[in-house]
Amino acid sequence: MGANAFDGMQRSMISMALSAVSLRDLALVQAVARQGSFNSAARAMHISPSGLSHQVQKVEQALGVPLFERGGRRVVPTASGQRLLAHIDEVLAAAGQLEQGARAGALAFGGELRLGVPSTLGPYLLPHFIEPFPQRFPGARLTISEGKPRGLLRRLHEGELDAVLAPPTTSVNGIESTALFFEPYELMLHVDHPLASRASVSMDELDPADATLMAESHGQGAADLGAEGMANPARIQDLSLESLATLVALRGGYTLVPILARERLASIPNVVLAAVEGARPGRHIALYWRSASPWQDDMQAFAALLRDLASRIPGLSA
Structure with a gap:
């Protein structure tokens, strides 16, 4: 299999994986980054810490990279996480504009x-x-x-x-x-x-x-x-x-x-x-x-x- 074909298949697999990620999942990732803590983010988003951790892991698996360094007193984004969190912020902002436009249509x-x-x-x-x-x-x-x-x-x-x-x-x-x-x-x-x-x-x-x-x-x-x-x-x-x-x-x-x-x-x-x-x-x-x-x-x-x-x-x- 050629490199181009492999890259195309990989992009397709990533796309299929991302299709299972919801805006709510991305909002949970954003909350962890802003709070610097899974427990604080869980309280802010009205979800259990274990449920939050599971959803964040689902996003990480869909993207194929870890978003956060775990184990310290404060959860911090990885280098890849910082870059991808900027894109997540853009996606959520665009979703908010889409929702606002839909409400205006009413x-x-x-x-x-x-x-x-x-x-x-x-x-x-x-x-x-x-x-x-x-x-x-x-x-x-x-x-x-x-x-x-x-x-x-x-x-x-x-x-x-x-x-x-x-x-x-x-x-x-x-x-x-x-x-x-x-x-x-x-x-x-x-x-x-x-x-x-x-x-x-x-x-x-x-x-x-x-x-x-x-x-x-x-x-x-x-x-x-x-x-x-x-x-x-x-x-x-x-x-x-x-x-x-x-x-x-x-x-x-x-x-x-x-x-x-x-x-x-x-x-x-x-x-x-x-x-x-x-x-x-x-x-x-x-x-x-x-x-x-x-x-x-x-x-x-x-x-x-x-x-x-x-x-x-x-x-x-x-």
Whole structure:
């Protein structure tokens, strides 16, 4: 028999011997090394000294080398034992990580929900569900990413996010969705606008040339408002809501802003808010996630939580 064949057989025999060694056996060896005594290790591991000695011998036989020098007042590792104990520590640490990961799998969303939210929605909706989320999904961490809906949905499709809140879009293979709520828009007018003193204004009372709309929040621009082409394309701005409000405050006219942003935007100088009379423009928000996600029930539960919250937030309709 050649040397290579013998080495292969020896490795196979060692592998078969090690298959009879449990993590508990390795933990007992680790305890002896740390305690420096079979008796102390036996007490710490809740096993008899003779039982502990037997299990340590089983590990030594499986490895083919003695791990400890016996007979002295203190049990110390052999040279081979010191080297192999480092590997045993690594195996037990890896087993602990494996167990921790398995426990996380039992948590909602596997322990973390990576949620994408449009920047025109996140700052105004998050305060409403940051507190209820851990109550509904104990142990699960919520990680938020803001951006534009199209970019967020692309990141969802590529696996960077687990779910996305966004207005309805064309269906995409491999992506599931469920409707959440409708958020109406309110008018924001410059304080010197002729209709600024009114509590409510009809859209047909306004001059389309005075409108400054935000492309992100209004999806296809003026088309979402029920008035195709009502705004000059040059005045459809890709801005945050705060920047949009500041623009109206500086150059006049009016815009439309989501109702959830009312409290924060109302404090901006030189602008006033008014309700829209008649058929109110607004945006529908849906929850998107991958069809292959193992957390289908959790996604539906999260959607139910958001619908329930929307039903209790003034102005929204679930």
